[in-house]
Amino acid sequence: MKNINKILVFLAIVLGASSCIDKDFDTPELKKEFTTLESNSSIMDLKAEANGDFKLVEEDLIVEGVVISDDENGNFYKSIIIQDTRENEIGGIQIKIEMSGLYNYFKPKDKVIIKCKGLMLGLYGGQVQLGGGKYKDGNEYKLSGISKHLISKHIFIKEQNVEPKVHELADFTNFQDKYLFTLVKFDNVQFINEDKNKNWAEKVDPQKSFNFGERTLEDQNGNNLLVLTSNYSKFSFEKLPVYSGSILGVLGKHKTNFQLLVRNTDDAKDMTKPRF
């Protein structure tokens, strides 16, 4: 037994004295960095560079804008939409990024600076988008998203909590191109009779490549505007507003069709007036 005691003492020394492996980690100190870069071009000028085709941006073009999309609720996916914040400029653009959960990086109301040199301007449904490169899919070119690793080379946060300007448009006719991919608002509109009892979107069908609910708004003159909502969005199962009123959203266009994308149901919360 004497030996055992000796051993136990020795054991304690060997096990106790040897170095410990540190597995406790302090919470990192987090500081948000803001860029001091300034823009040198408007978004409309940047889009004009594309000249109706895919184009690698080779000049030192820097644009600025406020984020008006929000992928947290799932109606935007792997892209952000920014609206020009330069004085007296109206314009917006969709930026494709090969990453989900972008709201963790670029939240609505974040004012961002985009260093466009090295990025690719491309076309989708006739509309100019900004992305990371182009690739051939069958016979046509497509724009690829900016790689996760290249985001920090091109997109910088300048300021937070910048209220985007809301462009109030009168009705669903004569949309000007400068309002595309900006935040727009329409008063006195309602979902058409056929749609008023529907949800915002349908159930996801993983086998379909087009997973959107298509709903139609009408203005008081009987003009229509398509409201496009992803079946993957968090509010796809919620009921459309039955009443009339004002609605907010990002104005888009695919080929010749204009369309409206809401960020969440708050964008339609003022549709509370009786139907017309």
Added chain:
Amino acid sequence: MKHLLFVFAFFCVALVNAQNGMIAGVVKNANTQTPLEKVKVIVEELNISTLTNSKGEFKFEKLAIDKKYTVTFRALGYKKKSIEADLNVNEIFRVIVNLEGNGSELSAVKNKENMDSEIIEISDAELEEESIDEEVSGILTSSKDVLTSAIAYTFSSGRFRRRGDDSNKQGLFFNGLPMNNMETGRAYWYLWGGLNDVTRNQIVSDQMSPSEFGFGGFAQTVNVDISALTQRPQTKIVYSNSNKSYTHRSMVTHSTGLMDNGWAFTVSGSKRWGESGYSEGTFYDAYGYFLSAYKKLNEQHALELTYFGAPSERGKSGASTQEMYDLADDNYYNPYWGYQNGEVRNSRVQRTHIPIANLKHYWEINTKTKLTTTLAYIKGESGYTALNWHNSADPRPDYYRYLPSYQKDQNAYNQVADLLKNNKALRQINWHDLYRINSESKDGRAKYIVEERRRDAEQYIANLNFKHELNDNLTINVGGYYNNFIGHHFNVVDDLLGADYFVDIDQFAERDFGTGDPKHAQSDLIYFEANGEPRKVKEGDTFNNNYKAHIVKSNVFGQVVANYAHWDYFAALALTHTSMWREGLYKKGIFPDNSYGDSDKLNFIDYAAKAGVTYKLDGKNYFSFNAGFMTLAPSFRNTFISPRTRHTSVDDVIKSNNSKADIRKLDEFSSEKVLNTELRYNYLTSKFKAKVNLYYNKYMDGVETRSFYHDGNKTFVNSILFNVDKTHMGAEIALEAEVIPSLTAFAVACVGKYTYDNRPDFIIVKDNVDEVQQPKSIFMKNYRVTGAPQSAYTAGLKYRTSNYMWLGINANYFADNYLNMNYDRRDADLIDAYKLKPDVDASVIYDQEKLDNAFTLDLNIGKSWRIDYKYFINLNISVNNVLDNKDFITGGYEQSRWRNDESTTDAVLSFKPKYYYSYGRNYFVNLSFRF
């Protein structure tokens, strides 16, 4: 004739100056004439015992000289033998005792030799090495037998598996208790990691040979003898240093041996630790403790209580794609870690502590009959951590979309590749980003967490083992066990990464069903219905899945071993009843009726039989033929297709398929059938030994389940590979020759060919809707079985000097290893469809990937010192893969995820295979001191 069972010789020398009686001698292996160490020598009349030393010597002094004594020799794996020593005739009685192998010539007993550390210490490190799920080839072997030594040690760096057998074909016993993992059937050794010095006594029954402890499998059966009685009375202190899985190891062990008061104690403790192993980010922090008390109650009865455990915590490394390895310029790149405040933090930390309490009763009914009863209670925690996230980007640095290969634009490809090559942090987890995102989250809801995936165990085992020597030729063994296992699987929030809570919802269900009915997405529907919202979990809370795997096995076995002058026979039978069921502790939102409470019980009755005959032509030539057939119940993991979510079993899926009209019917779900046959020839002389084994093994009706994201279905699926038939055949050749007395040359070749014999069925079940899809035929016939080199070769030299120094060199070659397959890619209909498109070369989809053959060179050197015949120092240094071959892929797998696009094969290349590489040059230094 019976004396031919053991060669028996003795001679007596009288010494005049002895005042007391003495019995002394040497114990040798009857066949090889090598000294046997650690043989227990008992003087029955005096109830005293000792163990032979490294030269096989033993000595009892100060004995009364006017008596006759019965001296009994016992050694693991050898037949017990008693002699009479009459000190009336001579005061000093000297003897040479030859012990014969126990039942089979081929039983290998691991004896502690001077040379042991060259084999064993390193072998242990291999056992603990990062390997798929801690699984190991198994034996710590005798350094005597070059074949088993090559398989257990030399070939382990190439993940060689003998005869291609998974470790569920091995029998692992610990102190007589069946220890194969109840859920997987596999033999795991990590439960007693670091307790190397007390788990050293192992009785290894070779492939297809009888084992006293139980039927085992057809592969080797190992019993680890931890009895305090058989531990060498000594104190041993060990320090080791390595660049493999840990940096340092210290171990202290003390054994009293059987003391005058009838007690024997062993106590052992160890610590293994390191900031980083061979792969970056793999810290190691492990302990081991062991206590054993043996009490001899009287001549017939003894009791023993043992308690031990090995709490360990380790940072793991993970396989990645060659693209990542090339970007990192390191085939040992580990995607699991990242910097946090400048320190390396691993996201995949494995923690295990499953202590075992073991009570054993020895009853020596008479000299020929023994009954051993063992009870064990095992309860502990085990698990590993992993990142989890919600509605946020995949945080894994090697996620395929973040890699250059996903960039379809050349310019973007170059930029991403440059960044990843030149910025190490980008190749690792960005912990700070995860903390930042969590800190910016609304209401403190976590987007990213570290979860721990637990698999706790609680197990009761009762084991009975009866042995009776009918006569000098016949021994019977009868035994049985009852083994009740509960595996508790659940997830726990390990670290909220600065957030306040995480919401417990099933994300796949949420994605597939939307939020139309929030019930669908509930991990715990009962909580949701009671509280109106999903659970907000904090650190330490259980979430996501929570179920118990119940497995109860009852087994009986019987065996007869007969040894005669020229013939040995054995036959063994076993019957096992297995009952398993799932107990859901959460009611899952998507499966409210099929997830909560007990599932149906699945019962399997398995039988096993093996028999063999050995013809001993003379003392040199041995011929054996062994054969066996058994059925083997599927493991729990291959029975329940998605135990995290529901009760559905393979049986349910098969029945569901067969109930449909107009669909190909499948066989019933049943046990795997295994037929093994082998022929052996041994040639044994003291200067030259040769072994040639030929084997032919069939495996039928195997089953394997996997879950993965299926791109075709665009959802998570469970899959079953069903009705798998295989043939493993090959030869094992081992030669060992004494060139000069101090130099031995040896060569071992294990040449195998393991192939699939049929086109197995493959059934996909959509996880979220439990929808059984049409069975596919998998184009696998004549494909090679994957996962381990089918052939391995080694040749080398062992040199010993007269001053207890040794040197060894091994040159090794590994061949015919194939990458684990994605079965879905071998859908026979799909391959036919591709064949109609002559412009598409689809072979990239269905051909097997053969891994490169590899050459390695190992060296070892060691020396022992003996001081005053009291202190022993042993130093051993081994360097494996001396030539630093860093291109040796030992295994890997094709990702289950892939895209089937019949117009092109590019899609398959999006998800490239992941590989494991064998370590480059690595060393192990072991210094032991014992007294």
